[in-house]
Amino acid sequence: MPIRPIQLSLRFILPLALVIALSALVLLPLVDDLTQRWFLRDLDTRAHMVAASIREPLIDYVMLQDADAMQDLLERAAIDGHLLALGFCDVAGYLRYRSSALPQQINCRGASASATRINQIALEENGIALGKLLLAQDTRFIQRRSDEFGFYLTLVFLLMFLVISALGAWIAHWSWNGWVSALKNLLRFDTALPASSAPPEFRPLVGNLRAMLHQMQIERRVQLHSPQAWTPQKLRALLHDELAGDEVLVVSNREPYIHERSEQGIVVRRPASGLVTAVEPVMRACSGTWIAHGSGTADRVTVDVHDRLQVPPVRPAYTLRRVWLTNEEEEGYYYGFSNEGLWPLCHIAHVRPVFRTADWEQYVAVNQRFADAVITEAHTDDPVVLVQDYHFALLPRMVREKLPKATLIMFWHIPWPNPESFGICPWREELLEGLLGNTLLGFHTPFHCKNFLETVDRYLETRIEHEASTISYGGDLTQVEPYPISIAWPDADTAPDVVQCRRELRESLHLPQDHRIALGVDRLDYTKGIVERFQAVDRLLELRPELIGRFSLFQIAAPSRSSLDEYQSLEARVRKLAHQINQRYSNPTAPSIVLRIEHYDADQLATCYRAADICLVTSLHDGMNLVAKEFIAARDDELGVLILSQFTGAARELHEALIINPYHIEQGAQALYRALTMPAAEQRERMRSMRTLVRDFNVYRWAGLMLLDAARLRRRQRVTEKIHSHSRYSLRRAV
Numbered sequence: 096m097p098i099r100p101i102q103l104s105l106r107f108i109l110p111l112a113l114v115i116a117l118s119a120l121v122l123l124p125l126v127d128d129l130t131q132r133w134f135l136r137d138l139d140t141r142a143h144m145v146a147a148s149i150r151e152p153l154i155d156y157v158m159l160q161d162a163d164a165m166q167d168l169l170e171r172a173a174i175d176g177h178l179l180a181l182g183f184c185d186v187a188g189y190l191r192y193r194s195s196a197l198p199q200q201i202n203c204r205g206a207s208a209s210a211t212r213i214n215q216i217a218l219e220e221n222g223i224a225l226g227k228l229l230l231a232q233d234t235r236f237i238q239r240r241s242d243e244f245g246f247y248l249t250l251v252f253l254l255m256f257l258v259i260s261a262l263g264a265w266i267a268h269w270s271w272n273g274w275v276s277a278l279k280n281l282l283r284f285d286t287a288l289p290a291s292s293a294p295p296e297f298r299p300l301v302g303n304l305r306a307m308l309h310q311m312q313i314e315r316r317v318q319l320h321s322p323q324a325w326t327p328q329k330l331r332a333l334l335h336d337e338l339a340g341d342e343v344l345v346v347s348n349r350e351p352y353i354h355e356r357s358e359q360g361i362v363v364r365r366p367a368s369g370l371v372t373a374v375e376p377v378m379r380a381c382s383g384t385w386i387a388h389g390s391g392t393a394d395r396v397t398v399d400v401h402d403r404l405q406v407p408p409v410r411p412a413y414t415l416r417r418v419w420l421t422n423e424e425e426e427g428y429y430y431g432f433s434n435e436g437l438w439p440l441c442h443i444a445h446v447r448p449v450f451r452t453a454d455w456e457q458y459v460a461v462n463q464r465f466a467d468a469v470i471t472e473a474h475t476d477d478p479v480v481l482v483q484d485y486h487f488a489l490l491p492r493m494v495r496e497k498l499p500k501a502t503l504i505m506f507w508h509i510p511w512p513n514p515e516s517f518g519i520c521p522w523r524e525e526l527l528e529g530l531l532g533n534t535l536l537g538f539h540t541p542f543h544c545k546n547f548l549e550t551v552d553r554y555l556e557t558r559i560e561h562e563a564s565t566i567s568y569g570g571d572l573t574q575v576e577p578y579p580i581s582i583a584w585p586d587a588d589t590a591p592d593v594v595q596c597r598r599e600l601r602e603s604l605h606l607p608q609d610h611r612i613a614l615g616v617d618r619l620d621y622t623k624g625i626v627e628r629f630q631a632v633d634r635l636l637e638l639r640p641e642l643i644g645r646f647s648l649f650q651i652a653a654p655s656r657s658s659l660d661e662y663q664s665l666e667a668r669v670r671k672l673a674h675q676i677n678q679r680y681s682n683p684t685a686p687s688i689v690l691r692i693e694h695y696d697a698d699q700l701a702t703c704y705r706a707a708d709i710c711l712v713t714s715l716h717d718g719m720n721l722v723a724k725e726f727i728a729a730r731d732d733e734l735g736v737l738i739l740s741q742f743t744g745a746a747r748e749l750h751e752a753l754i755i756n757p758y759h760i761e762q763g764a765q766a767l768y769r770a771l772t773m774p775a776a777e778q779r780e781r782m783r784s785m786r787t788l789v790r791d792f793n794v795y796r797w798a799g800l801m802l803l804d805a806a807r808l809r810r811r812q813r814v815t816e817k818i819h820s821h822s823r824y825s826l827r828r829a830v
């Protein structure tokens with residue numbers, strides 16, 4: 096028996112032994128006393144019976160004073176059992192007659208001998224006292240019997256102790272084994288098992304235990320894969336070790352390289368997209384296939400007959416498979432349902448979502464087109480498919496139906512709203528069902544995960560394990576986890592000198608060299624709070640007129656979704672406001688707002704980040720916001736101040752930024768002033784801390800953690816399949 100069950104048994108046995116020993120100590124004298132009293136009572140009864148039986152002749156012989164007859168009668172009566180002897184005392188108290196065995200010490204005044212019980216029974220006839228009959232009985236048998244009784248009782252207690260102990264030890268051992276195996280099942284963390292399948296005594300613990308394990312798993316993941324170690328090499332090694340070279344496919348709407356016709360011929364462009372920024376380094380590391388919409392004017396002429404090409408153009412590392420969409424499809428699926436419906440639905444930015452049936456139909460059809468492309472591109476029946484963003488909520492279930500063994504990982508790059516907000520979508524159930532085709536569903540923050548679980552709980556009949564963060568629906572299990580996205584840490588050696596960047600930027604903008612610059616870099620989108628940013632600058636200059644001509648906001652806004660009315664009117668509003676502010680604070684040295692609505696390439700952006708004094712991120716709602724992290728990564732001089740909206744996912748990580756509510760214009764203005772006057776030492780302290788975080792928690796870690804989880808889920812799925820096929824096989828054999 097292992098040590099633990101022995102200890103456990105002793106815990107039962109020792110108190111039991113103590114209780115039994117105490118009971119014996121208390122009970123044995125009591126029982127002894129009781130039996131003695133019973134036996135004495137028996138002797139008394141017997142004495143009275145003997146007296147009654149010889150009463151008649153005794154009276155006669157007393158009256159006749161017949162000494163011989165009397166002697167004979169007493170001798171005969173004394174033959175019986177325990178009766179030792181008899182005697183007769185006359186009324187004067189004189190011992191007149193006695194059987195021969197009556198001990199000498201006994202007399203009529205009550206003197207007694209040891210181990211002898213004396214009964215004196217009065218004799219009278221017709222009311223006249225004749226004397227007393229003395230009956231002496233041997234009491235030694237009482238002690239003998241009492242000793243025997245005590246012995247047997249002790250034996251019973253001992254036996255009782257042994258039997259109960261053995262039984263207790265067996266029950267303890269048996270329960271221990273039961274608990275241990277029940278615990279083992281729970282610890283195996285098979286979240287597919289409902290809490291109700293645990294033994295009843297464990298049910299209250301299941302939730303806590305699973306939540307604790309889940310937390311431990313997350314912490315272990317973070318600790319084991321030390322963030323510093325996350326590099327493209329490490330990610331490649333992980334893919335090799337954990338996914339054993341399994342096929343990796345990425346699906347996104349936006350392609351990482353767009354070929355455009357221009358006056359100089361065909362040029363390659365990198366889109367301004369946080370998603371592309373994040374996923375591209377991952378694809379470089381794992382050399383899979385990226386399936387995306389071919390949106391460039393020269394895209395068709397740069398692919399092979401299978402619509403594929405190798406990218407990046409300079410040093411190809413993976414395959415880009417382009418999917419073509421008609422104008423009608425793009426209108427309905429991309430502009431309509433995705434960007435007029437889902438985008439405003441998920442961002443609380445006070446722009447109403449628009450839902451049209453025709454857009455929905457295109458969304459379904461295009462999701463099916465991309466799902467078909469995944470199935471065609473997959474060389475195996477169990478690829479790892481990384482689905483990107485809200486354009487493909489239906490695709491995971493579509494792929495799952497054709498490739499049930501595939502591991503589908505989806506990352507939702509934008510926020511997930513609360514159930515009430517999401518509930519206004521007419522196709523909410525279909526979208527949720529589609530998303531639950533995923534093996535793993537990732538969001539930027541735990542808050543978005545919580546919103547998603549609550550939304551599913553509200554609108555679908557599913558089994559949700561909140562502690563484990565899993566949803567079971569139609570036999571599929573979806574794990575929902577936060578994976579805060581990040582950027583690839585730039586190579587410091589290739590970065591241009593900060594002083595040179597400052598000079599170049601100021602020269603290119605025709606600003607004096609000591610001009611203070613706050614930088615804004617965004618897609619031109621109403622969620623980015625560009626209008627609020629301009630208003631903050633307006634207020635700053637109003638409050639601090641000494642800054643006019645000495646400070647400017649340089650806003651680079653990449654045109655985005657420009658065919659939508661909402662975006663067109665935003666552009667008009669942004670242009671108009673910039674113009675008005677520049678008019679208001681008109682100054683010969685510099686405009687207050689320098690607005691460039693254009694796309695910048697990565698090097699140009701890096702120069703701007705390094706040249707600016709401040710980076711201003713004022714999103715009204717943002718899943719993460721990579722601009723904030725890019726700015727920090729670019730500042731190897733450890734200077735510069737980040738002003739960051741509290742409504743970005745990034746604000747949950749970058750605590751050393753100046754966090755503001757972008758709706759509060761004065762707060763924005765104050766933050767700008769504080770940034771402009773912040774001592775270099777404070778800037779360094781804040782920047783250093785944020786740089787450590789962004790460097791360690793980089794995009795390789797983001798992808799690595801997702802892929803690690805996917806590998807774990809994949810292993811579990813394979814084991815489950817094996818168990819199922821084994822049990823099916825055993826069943827067939829049995830039948």
Ligand code: ADQ
Nearest residue numbers: 367368369372508617618653694695717718719720721722
């Ligand atoms: P976006 O809404 O596109 O991303 P963001 O995260 O800021 O927002 O990424 C924008 C990217 O585009 C950055 O890499 C930036 O450098 C680039 N960019 C912006 N303006 C540019 C310009 N004028 N020229 C060139 N490049 C420009 C979505 C979500 C975010 C989430 C990302 C990643 O809305 O919340 O952080 O996906 O998941």
